[in-house]
Amino acid sequence: MTIAPLALSAGDPAGIGPEIIAKAWTALRWEGPPFMVVGDARSLAAAGSGVRVRTVTGPAEAMDLFPTALPVLDVPLLSPVIAGQASSTHAAQIIRCIETGAGLALSGSVSGLVTAPIAKAPLYEAGFAFPGHTEFLAELTAGAPCEGLRGPVMMLAAGNLRATLVTIHKALNDVSAALSVEAIVTAGMVTHQALKRDFGIAHPRLALAALNPHAGEGGALGREEIEIIEPAARVLRDLGVEVMGPAPADTLFHAEARARYDAVLCMYHDQALIPVKMLDFWGGVNVSLGLPIVRTSPDHGTGFDIAGRGLARADSLIAAIRMAAQIAARRAA
Incomplete structure (x- = not known):
């Protein structure tokens, strides 16, 4: 199935983004999936180790050009870039790139972002007022029709592990107060629907990670499992979702455990991120x-410590591009 190219927002130009984008294009230029970068053409050309960069006016031009040059919808920076040195002077252009990419995806001009x-x-x-990309994109797309329950729910995927987050960017001290039956049920239902629609799993199986050691030890080590997570599991089962748990997190991520579910709902950030990065540090996808x-x-992050040195690996970006194209194709089908 032929679908529109992807949009790729260039991220922070002082980080490893320009370098890994150039490497991703080099790896994918012939086999695809094709993409169009939304970012500063000059900084991309400077980081590309001889990669040919061409500015384009839109996705259709980018699709035709992709095998021969890195297509860029140019959003020029207003000040020079120093590799490894973040600067708020680039903030407006970084935000504009994200907004432009989201707008193209909403219009259907590109198949995803x-x-x-x-x-x-x-x-x-x-003055950016959002904890991260995920929350900002939720705001940018808030008025658009959305099939099924609306997120955002963050999923991290590596190998055969898919881990979704009930809370995202919360201090560990605030996680317990942020948990609720409603939040877990919503995350579970959004995950259930996405596994069917975006990952092609007809009968998804979910696991719920406990918050406390030993799943709370019957309340001796915390009551969140009894008062919040177990009731949420019952609601999900009543809604027709196959759910196991809550189970102690230290028993959920080895190979035999991963074979028993299609996605695991984690209660906080590092509960998901640590196993994902242990399983495939270079190739995980958000x-x-x-x-x-x-x-x-x-x-992964901006990698300021290695920016401009030619050391950054593009594995995760390449995996993210391929996964976006696979999801877009399933939705189109």
Whole structure:
């Protein structure tokens, strides 16, 4: 099935984004999936180790050009880029790239959006009011029709592990207060629907991770399992979702356990991120579920410490591009 190219927002130009984008294009230029970068053409050309960069006016031109040059919808920066040095002077253009990519995806001009890494601190200095990409994209797409329950729910995928988050960017001290039956049920239903629609799993099996050690030890080590997570599991089962748990998190991620479910709902950020990165540190993908657009990203940050040195690996970005194209094709079908 031929679908529109993907849009790829360039992320922070002082990080490894330009380098891994160039490497991803080199790896995918002949086999695809094709993509169009939304970003500063000059910084992409400077980071590309001889990669030919061509500015384009839109996705149709990018599709034809993709095998021969990296197509860029140019969003020029207003000040020079110093590799490894984040600057709030680039914030407006970084935000504009994300907004443009989301708008193209909402219009159907592109089949989905892949986002290169951003650094939050320089964006906050410029007045950015969102914890991260996921929450910002939820706001940008809030008025658009969305099939099924609306997210966002963050999923991390690596190998045969898919882990979704009930809470996302919360301090560990605030996680318990942020948990509720409603939040877990919503995350579970969004995950259930996405596994069917976006991943082609006819009868999804979910696992619920406990919050506390030993799943709370009958209340001796915490009552969240008794008062929140177990009731949420019952509601999900009543809604027709196959659910196991809550189970102690230390028994959920080995190979035999992963064979028993299609996705695991984790209660907080590192409960999901640590096993995903242990399983495939270089190739993990971040997927936003429950949005009206397809959105993926590499599962790593801006890499300021190695930016501009030619050391960054593009594995995760390549995996994110391929996964976005696969999800887009399933939705189109």
